[in-house]
Amino acid sequence: MNAWSDARGPFPSTRLRRLRRHSWLRELTQEHRLAPADLIWPLFILPGSDQSEAIASMPGVGRHSIDRIVQQAEAAVRMGISAVALFPVTPPALKSPDGEESANPENLICTATRAIRQVVGDRLGIVCDVALDPYTSHGQDGLVRNGYVVNDETIAMLCQQAINQARAGCDCIAPSDMMDGRIVAIRSALDEASFHDVSILAYAAKYASAFYGPFREAVGSAKNLSGGDKKTYQMNPANTDEAIHEVALDLQEGADMVMVKPGMPYLDIVRRVHETFHVPVAVYQVSGEYAMLKAASQQGWLDERAAVLESLLGMKRAGASAILTYFAMDAAQWMNS
Numbered sequence: 369m370n371a372w373s374d375a376r377g378p379f380p381s382t383r384l385r386r387l388r389r390h391s392w393l394r395e396l397t398q399e400h401r402l403a404p405a406d407l408i409w410p411l412f413i414l415p416g417s418d419q420s421e422a423i424a425s426m427p428g429v430g431r432h433s434i435d436r437i438v439q440q441a442e443a444a445v446r447m448g449i450s451a452v453a454l455f456p457v458t459p460p461a462l463k464s465p466d467g468e469e470s471a472n473p474e475n476l477i478c479t480a481t482r483a484i485r486q487v488v489g490d491r492l493g494i495v496c497d498v499a500l501d502p503y504t505s506h507g508q509d510g511l512v513r514n515g516y517v518v519n520d521e522t523i524a525m526l527c528q529q530a531i532n533q534a535r536a537g538c539d540c541i542a543p544s545d546m547m548d549g550r551i552v553a554i555r556s557a558l559d560e561a562s563f564h565d566v567s568i569l570a571y572a573a574k575y576a577s578a579f580y581g582p583f584r585e586a587v588g589s590a591k592n593l594s595g596g597d598k599k600t601y602q603m604n605p606a607n608t609d610e611a612i613h614e615v616a617l618d619l620q621e622g623a624d625m626v627m628v629k630p631g632m633p634y635l636d637i638v639r640r641v642h643e644t645f646h647v648p649v650a651v652y653q654v655s656g657e658y659a660m661l662k663a664a665s666q667q668g669w670l671d672e673r674a675a676v677l678e679s680l681l682g683m684k685r686a687g688a689s690a691i692l693t694y695f696a697m698d699a700a701q702w703m704n705s
């Protein structure tokens with residue numbers, strides 16, 4: 369208790385319930401607020417046109433061909449969502465051990481980026497993920513040599529991938545691979561190619577989480593990974609100081625924004641990063657979090673709207689300035705209504 373509250377005196381003169389009595393008063397004294405502009409909407413891209421596929425473990429989220437992705441991007445603009453994050457569903461025939469398709473200027477993510485840009489101009493941010501898992505036949509985020517995901521050789525591929533995506537017109541490169549030193553390498557590669565204004569959102573504190581399962585089904589990498597895990601490069605869920613170390617390095621290396629991932633089980637990390645670095649922090653409400661909230665809502669066990677908005681508000685309260693969420697469109701609609 370501080371001097372000020374001592375001076376005012378405790379109960380019965382102090383009653384915190386006074387400011388909770390009316391809706392207008394609760395709104396007036398609210399510390400944090402959600403807006404559609406806080407949101408980044410992840411989208412899964414299919415080849416072809418006029419195509420959509422359901423994702424069994426993510427009811428309500430689909431994979432869509434580029435023509436439909438463009439329509440979704442336009443809808444996101446109308447809702448006031450800030451950006452989309454693109455993930456390609458690469459046909460198995462185009463996957464290879466070293467993921468060369470990632471550097472193909474005509475690949476799904478680049479083609480989608482150009483198509484979206486043409487329609488939305490600069491009214492919507494386009495975030496492109498950098499990592500090899502959508503392209504590798506083994507489903508790992510990097511190159512595998514003697515059964516191990518090698519760091520430095522992978523970085524060379526990631527730089528090519530980043531340049532390829534920047535050429536297609538993306539605003540922001542988001543490396544999700546967790547190789548050491550990839551941020552400085554990607555920054556230099558972008559600068560050398562004169563992409564000084566393409567920003568980097570580093571998946572800085574990305575944990576080896578069980579909550580990515582539905583995403584791996586969505587992009588079709590689960591089968592490729594066949595029971596393998598990513599523990600030799602993603603972080604140990606038991607660690608918190610290490611997250612600060614990761615973020616510090618990524619910022620030194622040139623990251624403009626940093627991400628914590630997953631979201632809800634890691635809000636302590638969001639808070640620590642926010643308080644330590646005072647830089648924009650993004651948080652990713654990942655596929656498994658979506659699946660949990662959706663499944664319970666479908667069972668009638670949770671009020672979907674209330675539970676989802678509360679989960680997102682919790683992320684803002686923890687210190688996030690941007691939230692990646694598969695609920696982006698629904699949440700924006702709920703906020704706007």
Ligand code: PBG
Binds near residue numbers: 499501656
């Ligand atoms: C892959 C990547 C993953 C996600 C985003 N980029 C999965 C993984 O690391 O296996 C997960 C997103 C989600 O679960 O919603 N580099």
